[in-house]
Every structure is written in C-alpha cells, then in structure tokens.
Amino acid sequence: MSEFDFDVAVLGGGSGGYAAGRTAAGAGLKTVVIEGGKEVGGLCILRGCMPTKALLYAADVIHLARHAGTWGVQAPQVGFDFEQVMARKNAMVKDFADGRVQQLTSGRFKFIRATARFTDTHTVGLSTGDTLTARYFIISTGSVVSEPPLPSLRNVGYLTSDEALRLAGPPKSLIVLGGGAVGVEFAQFFARFDTQVTLIQRSPHILRDFDTDAAAELEKVFRREGMTVVTDTRLLDAGRDGGLKVVSFERDGKTETASADEILFALGRTPNTAHLHLEKAGVETDRGRIVTNERMQTSAQHIYAAGDCTGPHEIVHIAIQQGEIAAHNIAHLDRPRSIDYRLLTHVVFTDPQIGLVGLTEKQAKAKSVPCLAASYRFNDHGKSLIMDAKDGFVKLLANPATGEIIGGCCVGPMGGELIHEIIAAMARRMTVHELAVMPHYHPTLAEIWTYPAEELADQIKLQASVSDNRTGGV
Structure with missing residues (x-):
C-alpha cells in the first residue's frame, strides 16, 4: 500500500491546474485536482480572457458600424442593446466553463470541490473536513484582485x-x-x-x-x-x-x-496564496508570490507551482506551459524540462491591437543586449489602407551580428494574430534575411513584416561591408 493517498495533488483547477493534472495523469501518476473556487473554470474562462474579449469584439463591431460610411455603406442610427451584449458574453462563458467541468470530471484524475491548506509538508486539510496526503504537490491557485492603496x-x-x-x-x-x-x-x-x-x-x-x-x-x-x-x-x-x-x-x-x-x-492582481498556510510546507514566497526555479520547483523540493500564483507573467498560455512542465518534471525526474521565456508573448486587445514577442528595445537596452531595430507603418501599407486601418506599425529587433530576430511588436489591425508569424520565426531562430525573402501573399496584412526585415538585412549587410573595408577585407 502506498505511503501517500496520491502521487500528485494539484491545488487549483484553472488553466494551469488542469494542464498540470492532465499531464500528471497522462504520465501514469495517481492524481487529484482540488478546486476551491465558487465556480469552476479559472480566471481566464470566468472573469478574464474569454468574457473580456467577447465584450471587446462587440465594441469593435459597433465602432466599425458607426464608421461604415467610410466604405460607402449606409448604417444609420447604429445603436446597441447592452443587456444583449452581456447575455451573449454570459452564454459563451457558460459554454467554456461547462467544457472545463467536463474535462475536470472526465475520470482521468480525481476531482474534488474544496479549498485546501497545508497542515504539514505532505498533507492538506480540506474545507470538507477531510485530509489527504500526496508525494508531490503542484500549486496553481491563481490570483485575486489587488486591494486599492487608498x-x-x-x-x-x-x-x-x-x-x-x-x-x-x-x-x-x-x-x-x-x-x-x-x-x-x-x-x-x-x-x-x-x-x-x-x-x-x-x-x-x-x-x-x-x-x-x-x-x-x-x-x-x-x-x-x-x-x-x-x-x-x-x-x-x-x-x-x-x-x-x-x-x-x-x-x-x-x-x-x-x-x-x-x-x-x-491596478493589478495579487497571488491567491494567503489561505494555503505555505509556511507549514516550507514554501518560500515573495510578497505572496510563490518563488520557483526554472523547473517550476519551489523551495520545498516536492512542491511545484504554476500560473498566476507564481508569475512572473500572468498570462494563460504561460500558466499552461508552467503546469505542464511542473507535472513533467515530477513524472520524469531523470529528464527535467525548464521554462523558457525567450518567446514570451503579450497581446492587448484594444483597437489597434498590440502584439509583442521577445525583447522590447527598452528591455534590450536594460539588459545590454546588442540589437538593431526597424519599423514600418500601416498608413503606408496596401491592405491596411483598404481596411482604413492606418494607425500603428510593426517593428523587428535583430542581433546585429547574425540577423537573428530577437523581438517583434505589432501595433495595428489584427496585431494579436500578426505577431504569431514572428513567434514562429523566433521559435525556428530565423534571421531577418530569411524572413525578408519568405513569400507573402499580396495584398495581405502579414506581408508588412517583410519591410522592416529588408531594412534590417540591409543595415547588417552595410555594417559588414564597412567592417570589411576597415580590415582590408581580411
């Protein structure tokens, strides 16, 4: 009989917690996921990504309708039904949340509705009055809205x-x-x-x-x-x-x-860790944030953390990646994986949208990373002119010696979608020279990336030529 009730106990059933539980169970570990929220689904589904983007899309539609005359389309007296906007958002959230409940209750792992807090290094007490033990823990309890300073x-x-x-x-x-x-x-x-x-x-x-x-x-x-x-x-x-x-x-x-x-x-969110009694488990925190290494391991070697409760980036795809890495490392102690933030991505769903991957110029300067930067504006680009989407620009950052792309930013139409071309390029460690000659269909928004890529390729070629002249071509 096992010394513990479970191999892995995951605290939190949001995006990071579900990813951790699914990965651990998939590796053959006896797993339990414990969710203490009033609703099941996590921040992204219930109060974050999905509901806010549903509302923002409605705002984009009404803005476009009010400016339909730009394209000769008559749309007089454009109004809105705010109650219907909210009802559509609520229906979508319910569908997403129901889907998450089905995933959590599919039987691949045990799912418990309760809040949990540590009573010792391998034991948690539940709000139901029960206790359970686990060989390993993954904490993914998310975050809560910060209290105002005033x-x-x-x-x-x-x-x-x-x-x-x-x-x-x-x-x-x-x-x-x-x-x-x-x-x-x-x-x-x-x-x-x-x-x-x-x-x-x-x-x-x-x-x-x-x-x-x-x-x-x-x-x-x-x-x-x-x-x-x-x-x-x-x-x-x-x-x-x-x-x-x-x-x-x-x-x-x-x-x-x-x-x-x-x-x-x-003005931000706070890690949801105050109720966990982490001191009883020997888990170090920094202003409530659980401190982890690159393997998502805390100061207690058998306890890992993922998502908003650990940071440093409160983004759902990062939480999922962290949860998967934590579970993988528990299941495969002999071949651990580390989190890599080189492809860290941000998207702001305003109009114009903003997409960002890798380093910014500000970060490159702060870290003393050599880089060249070039940008190109949407008000001089065919497809965006057709769309009357003239605000914004794209920008690329490249290593001046090799031309490798180390950062990208898109402020403009479909910026959150367009940035994924640069994510893919950076994942393959492409250079601006390769991006500049990669075929792009015309007229598309995506072809705008070729312009800063060409400019950077020319800059690097010029620098190399100047360097050769100074050294006599040797």
Whole structure:
C-alpha cells in the first residue's frame, strides 16, 4: 500500500491546474485536482480572457458600424442593446466553463470541490473536513484582485474588473485607475459604448512594460476617440461631490481632480496564496508570490507551482506551459524540462491591437543586449489602407551580428494574430534575411513584416561591408 493517498495533488483547477493534472495523469501518476473556487473554470474562462474579449469584439463591431460610411455603406442610427451584449458574453462563458467541468470530471484524475491548506509538508486539510496526503504537490491557485492603496477609495466604492463584467449598463462616466492591459481594454470598451472615460496611469505612459512608441500610438487613438488619458501621476485621495465619485492625484507637482459616476480599479492582481498556510510546507514566497526555479520547483523540493500564483507573467498560455512542465518534471525526474521565456508573448486587445514577442528595445537596452531595430507603418501599407486601418506599425529587433530576430511588436489591425508569424520565426531562430525573402501573399496584412526585415538585412549587410573595408577585407 502506498505511503501517500496520491502521487500528485494539484491545488487549483484553472488553466494551469488542469494542464498540470492532465499531464500528471497522462504520465501514469495517481492524481487529484482540488478546486476551491465558487465556480469552476479559472480566471481566464470566468472573469478574464474569454468574457473580456467577447465584450471587446462587440465594441469593435459597433465602432466599425458607426464608421461604415467610410466604405460607402449606409448604417444609420447604429445603436446597441447592452443587456444583449452581456447575455451573449454570459452564454459563451457558460459554454467554456461547462467544457472545463467536463474535462475536470472526465475520470482521468480525481476531482474534488474544496479549498485546501497545508497542515504539514505532505498533507492538506480540506474545507470538507477531510485530509489527504500526496508525494508531490503542484500549486496553481491563481490570483485575486489587488486591494486599492487608498482607504478613502475603499470608502467611496469602486468597481473591480470582475464587477465590471456584471454591469447591467454602461455608466455615463468612468475613471479607470491603471493603464495596464486590463485598464486600457476596459477603457476602450466602455468608451465605445458611449461612456465618458478618464484613464489615470501612474507611469509616464500607459502599458509601462511596452516600448514608448507602442504606448504613444494607443494613447493617440484613445484621445482621438474622446477619452482623457492622464499619465505620470500619484494618487492622493478619493471622495464624493454630490452624486459623483472624485479622485485627486498629483501631476507635475500640482494637485488635480477627476470625477465620474464610477471608478474602475485596474491596478493589478495579487497571488491567491494567503489561505494555503505555505509556511507549514516550507514554501518560500515573495510578497505572496510563490518563488520557483526554472523547473517550476519551489523551495520545498516536492512542491511545484504554476500560473498566476507564481508569475512572473500572468498570462494563460504561460500558466499552461508552467503546469505542464511542473507535472513533467515530477513524472520524469531523470529528464527535467525548464521554462523558457525567450518567446514570451503579450497581446492587448484594444483597437489597434498590440502584439509583442521577445525583447522590447527598452528591455534590450536594460539588459545590454546588442540589437538593431526597424519599423514600418500601416498608413503606408496596401491592405491596411483598404481596411482604413492606418494607425500603428510593426517593428523587428535583430542581433546585429547574425540577423537573428530577437523581438517583434505589432501595433495595428489584427496585431494579436500578426505577431504569431514572428513567434514562429523566433521559435525556428530565423534571421531577418530569411524572413525578408519568405513569400507573402499580396495584398495581405502579414506581408508588412517583410519591410522592416529588408531594412534590417540591409543595415547588417552595410555594417559588414564597412567592417570589411576597415580590415582590408581580411
């Protein structure tokens, strides 16, 4: 009889947890997945990727309909039924969640609905009153909305991203606190459903982890669509003025205020680990985030972690990859795999969309990585002109010695789709020379990548020629 109830216990049944459980069970390990949420599905399905993108697509449709005259199409009195927009989103979320429930209850592993917390290094107590033991654990409990730093904001009241997804109608006016992906996506969604939006960002520009040129392009579009964008601020206080909620902030040494019917707090999420009693299992954390090595192993050698609870990137495909690697390494101790963030990808589903893979110019400079960069704008590209999608650009970063592509950014139409060409190129370690001569159909959006590739190939060729001349061709 085994010393433990299970070979592997996975805490959390979201995307990372399901990937871990499926992989562990597929390797022949006796596995249990324990899900403590009120609903089953995880953040991506229930309150993240899927519902927000369903809403954003509706916003894109109404925006396109309102500008149909550009193509000579008459679409008078374009309106919307917000209740129907939300109902469609809810129906889609239910379908996705039902699918996840079927996966979790398929019988390939045991599935338990309960919250779990460690009582010792190999034991967890469940909210049902039961306990179970496992030889290995994979923690994938996700994240929760962060608490606002201002007590006064809590007193005034605010919307979280979860609550924004449940609104019966768009507010007349809205202050969005935070200019990350969540903040900018909700800002444009509500603006396109006739909400007067003010976006307030702490950093010098929105999307602080992106290059300035990408952020500036989106800020330009936001302002053109009637939004107010305020950057490089410090929140001071929140209060009320009549029926409106008011936020005061410091900018350029001066105190300013903004008021609206509602406030959306979009300043990040916190690892969902406080309830786990990780200290009893010997698991090290950093401000709640579970610390792991490149094999997804924690400070306790038999405990692994994956997804938002460990980071450093709160992205669903990363959570899935981490969960699979953690389970693989438990099943195959003799041939471990490591997580590789070289192909780290981000997509922001605004209009224009932003897709990013690999290094940014900012990151390359900070890491002292030599690179050349070239870009090409959509307002000089055939297919995007046909679509009247003139905002944005594509940019490539390359190793100046070899021409290998080390980063790419697309701000423009279908940016989230177009970036995948560069992901594939980087996965095969292609050079700009190879990308430049790769056939692309005309007219397509994708062929725009050949222009910065050609420019970089010419730059590298010129540098090599100059170097040869200086050395006498030796």
